[in-house]
Amino acid sequence: MTTVKRIINFYTExxxxxxxxxxxxxxxxxxxxIMFAILKLFFFPNFLQTNFSTxxxxxxxxxxxxxxxx
Amino acid sequence: xxxxxxxxxxxxxxxxxxxAMYHWIFVPLTLGLSFIVAIMMxxxxxxxxxxxxxxxxFWMTLFGVNFAIGVATGxxxxxxxxxxxxxxxxxxxxxxxxxxxxEGIMAFFLESTFIAILFFGWGRVSKKFHLxxxxxxxxxxxxxxxxxxxxxxxxxxxxGMRFNPDTxxxxxxxxxxxxxxxxxxxxxxxxxxxxxxxxxxxxxxVSAWFLxxxxxxxxxxxxxxxxxxxxxxxxxxxxxxxDESARDIYHTQPMKFAAFEGLDDGNVSAPLVVIxxxxxxxxxxxxxxxxxxxxxxIPNLLSYMVALNSNVFVPGINDLINGNEKHGIMSYYEKxxxxxxxxxxxxxxxxxxxxxxxxxxxxNLKVFEANYAYFGYGYYDDPNDLVPSVPMAFxxxxxxxxxxxxxxxxxxxxxxxxYKKKIEEIxxxxxxxxxxxxxxxxxxxxxxxxxxxxxQPWVVQDLMPTLSAVSxxxxxxVVVTFWIFAVTFTVLLIAEIKIMVSxxxxxxxxxxGH
Numbered sequence: 001m002t003t004v005k006r007i008i009n010f011y012t013e014x015x016x017x018x019x020x021x022x023x024x025x026x027x028x029x030x031x032x033x034i035m036f037a038i039l040k041l042f043f044f045p046n047f048l049q050t051n052f053s054t055x056x057x058x059x060x061x062x063x064x065x066x067x068x069x070x
Numbered sequence: 071x072x073x074x075x076x077x078x079x080x081x082x083x084x085x086x087x088x089x090a091m092y093h094w095i096f097v098p099l100t101l102g103l104s105f106i107v108a109i110m111m112x113x114x115x116x117x118x119x120x121x122x123x124x125x126x127x128f129w130m131t132l133f134g135v136n137f138a139i140g141v142a143t144g145x146x147x148x149x150x151x152x153x154x155x156x157x158x159x160x161x162x163x164x165x166x167x168x169x170x171x172x173e174g175i176m177a178f179f180l181e182s183t184f185i186a187i188l189f190f191g192w193g194r195v196s197k198k199f200h201l202x203x204x205x206x207x208x209x210x211x212x213x214x215x216x217x218x219x220x221x222x223x224x225x226x227x228x229x230g231m232r233f234n235p236d237t238x239x240x241x242x243x244x245x246x247x248x249x250x251x252x253x254x255x256x257x258x259x260x261x262x263x264x265x266x267x268x269x270x271x272x273x274x275x276v277s278a279w280f281l282x283x284x285x286x287x288x289x290x291x292x293x294x295x296x297x298x299x300x301x302x303x304x305x306x307x308x309x310x311x312x313d314e315s316a317r318d319i320y321h322t323q324p325m326k327f328a329a330f331e332g333l334d335d336g337n338v339s340a341p342l343v344v345i346x347x348x349x350x351x352x353x354x355x356x357x358x359x360x361x362x363x364x365x366x367x368i369p370n371l372l373s374y375m376v377a378l379n380s381n382v383f384v385p386g387i388n389d390l391i392n393g394n395e396k397h398g399i400m401s402y403y404e405k406x407x408x409x410x411x412x413x414x415x416x417x418x419x420x421x422x423x424x425x426x427x428x429x430x431x432x433x434n435l436k437v438f439e440a441n442y443a444y445f446g447y448g449y450y451d452d453p454n455d456l457v458p459s460v461p462m463a464f465x466x467x468x469x470x471x472x473x474x475x476x477x478x479x480x481x482x483x484x485x486x487x488x489y490k491k492k493i494e495e496i497x498x499x500x501x502x503x504x505x506x507x508x509x510x511x512x513x514x515x516x517x518x519x520x521x522x523x524x525x526q527p528w529v530v531q532d533l534m535p536t537l538s539a540v541s542x543x544x545x546x547x548v549v550v551t552f553w554i555f556a557v558t559f560t561v562l563l564i565a566e567i568k569i570m571v572s573x574x575x576x577x578x579x580x581x582x583g584h
Contacts, residue, residue: 014190020131020573021189024138027565034558035145043551044149047156047541055237062160062238066538067417
């Protein structure tokens with residue numbers, strides 16, 4: 001328990017004493033929000049996962065694409 | 071080729087190039103600065119000199135800014151794989167899965183754990199443990215780069231796999247062959263050493279600015295010594311690994327090799343073009359066409375470099391297209407025929423399976439496997455479509471090499487001036503050091519332009535061209551996300567530069583706070 005408390009203290013004190021780091025964390029959170037909550041959700045669906053339900057269907061589709069794209 | 075939506079292919083390529091190039095702005099500085107910081111911290115721990123503590127904290131803060139802004143920008147590339155490049159992702163999935171999973175684990179456990187200790191550990195953990203953390207952050211960030219570079223190397227030289235025609239996936243049959251292929255080893259070593267050189271240039275450039283401003287003189291000189299020594303040693307290594315990479319490309323991607331040398335017709339005792347300017351030529355495939363407006367070349371050197379023998383034949387673009395029986399080079403015409411056979415056999419194999427005709431399936435599978443090595447060629451009718459942009463390959467290669475030589479000379483000059491204690495007097499050298507920072511980024515980007523544009527039209531060498539790798543999606547969505555990325559990454563880059571500059575201006579005055 002003491003070790004866990006020490007680790008938690010290590011991180012909380014570290015975050016508290018940051019100067020430029022706070023601005024950087026804000027940038028990181030905004031960036032991750034844009035990436036995962038906007039881009040991934042609305043603009044980047046996984047094409048094969050979304051359009052097909054089994055691996056067999058995905059394989060068949062890709063083979064069809066490979067054969068006919070000529 | 072008329073069946074392809076080339077606008078979709080081009081926008082998808084442009085988007086991937088944009089995100090990869092922005093991602094690569096942040097990565098090389100992380101790779102090299104992490105080691106420079108670890109070296110500086112080692113000196114501090116060994117000497118106990120408080121100035122070295124201040125130096126370490128200052129550069130560590132800049133490392134932290136770059137790391138924070140750049141972290142996760144590579145994830146966008148994985149989004150694009152799944153959405154824009156689904157055929158490719160499926161085709162390579164089993165090869166990429168293992169290296170990328172290992173990368174994720176490495177990056178998470180090594181970098182994420184020890185980077186917190188590195189930044190929060192001053193006075194809270196022992197000096198020894200703090201120092202070990204610094205080295206583990208450096209090793210961890212470089213190891214996590216290993217896996218994505220192994221995956222990229224596999225695309226340049228696909229080995230250690232077998233294509234499964236039932237699943238349409240390449241399956242790994244020999245992990246060690248994938249990991250230790252000469253292409254993978256050279257790519258990893260050359261790429262990380264280029265990151266070291268870029269980081270060293272960054273440190274000497276910023277230190278030169280301090281010296282020009284007569285600020286933190288001792289601090290700047292000490293930083294410059296560490297960076298210049300690290301940069302010079304890395305530059306020697308960069309040359310060695312670059313030389314090995316070129317030899318590997320000569321064997322595995324001869325068209326890329328011919329393109330970056332602007333070599334249309336092959337030659338025994340081929341010369342190396344040191345500097346050259348290309349001119350517009352209506353048809354470079356015609357005999358005796360010279361595409362150079364000007365060039366300086368060293369006789370025999372290209373042949374010597376590829377085989378340590380100046381009598382070796384180096385094939386040109388025309389030899390690869392038309393074949394060269396004397397030198398055992400199969401023509402692209404023949405490869406196209408074999409590729410078409412492979413594609414047809416794959417279709418016939420699937421049809422035979424549906425009809426439950428096992429004999430026909432086995433026959434077609436045999437034809438497919440015999441010609442699979444040329445599968446991608448089957449998408450083309452004209453071999454000229456298999457030639458990359460020669461000016462793009464030529465200039466990116468030569469810019470990279472010329473700048474690499476400039477960096478090496480700069481490190482030597484700086485070290486000599488530091489040794490003779492004249493570094494503050496020769497101000498024009500300091501200005502050159504400062505303005506070399508953007509040149510290091512240009513050289514680094516040029517290296518990737520060469521690697522990726524020079525191998526066109528392939529996304530997986532000889533097996534999958536870029537045009538067959540794209541998803542069948544609406545072009546407009548790719549265009550929209552291209553501009554979203556362009557804006558987002560530009561904002562991030564501006565944020566990085568602003569924070570970096572403010573830290574450089576103010577950070578050295580205090581403890582280099584983070």
